[in-house]
Amino acid sequence: MNAVISVIGKDTVGILAAVSGLCAQVNANVQDVTQSVLGGYFAMIMVVDISKCNVDLSDLRTQLTALGQDRNLQIHLMHEDIFNSMHRI
Template sequence: MKAVISVIGKDTVGILAAVSTVCAEANANVQDVTQSILGDIFAMIMVVDISKCNLELSELRARLETLGQERGLQINLMHEDIFNSMHRI
C-alpha cells in the first residue's frame, strides 16, 4: 500500500528532512520524491510505502498536519486508492 504526501508553503531549510522524519518515525518508507521551488514557494510530492506503517493512516495524517501548522505549510496525505480515483479521467 502506498500514500501520496503533498507539501506546499514558503521555502525554508529542512522541510524535506522534517517530513521524512515523521515518515521514518511511523515506519512509512519514502519511495519517491519530487520537489520544486517556484519563487519562494516550496512544492513537494512524496510517494510513501505504508504497508509496514506502525500508525493508523489517520494518525500519520494528523502528525503531518501538525508539522504543517508548526512550520506554516500545507501538508496533505492521501491513500493511493483515493488519489488514483480522484485523478482518473
C-alpha cells in the first residue's frame, strides 16, 4: 500500500532529509522520489510504502503538515489510490 507525498516551497538545505527522516521515523519506506529546483523553488514528489507504517495515514498527514509549517513548505499526503483516481486521463 503506497501513498504520494508532494512538497513545494522555497529551496533550502535539508528538505529531502527532513521529509525522508520523518518517513523513516514512522516506518514509511521511500519507494521513489523525484525533485527539482526551478528558479529557487523546490518541488518534490515521493512515493512511500505505508504498509508497515506505525501511525495511521491521518497521523502521518498531520505530522507532514506540521513539518511543512515549520519549514515554510506546502506538504501534502494522499493515498496512492486517490492520487491515481484524481490523475486518470
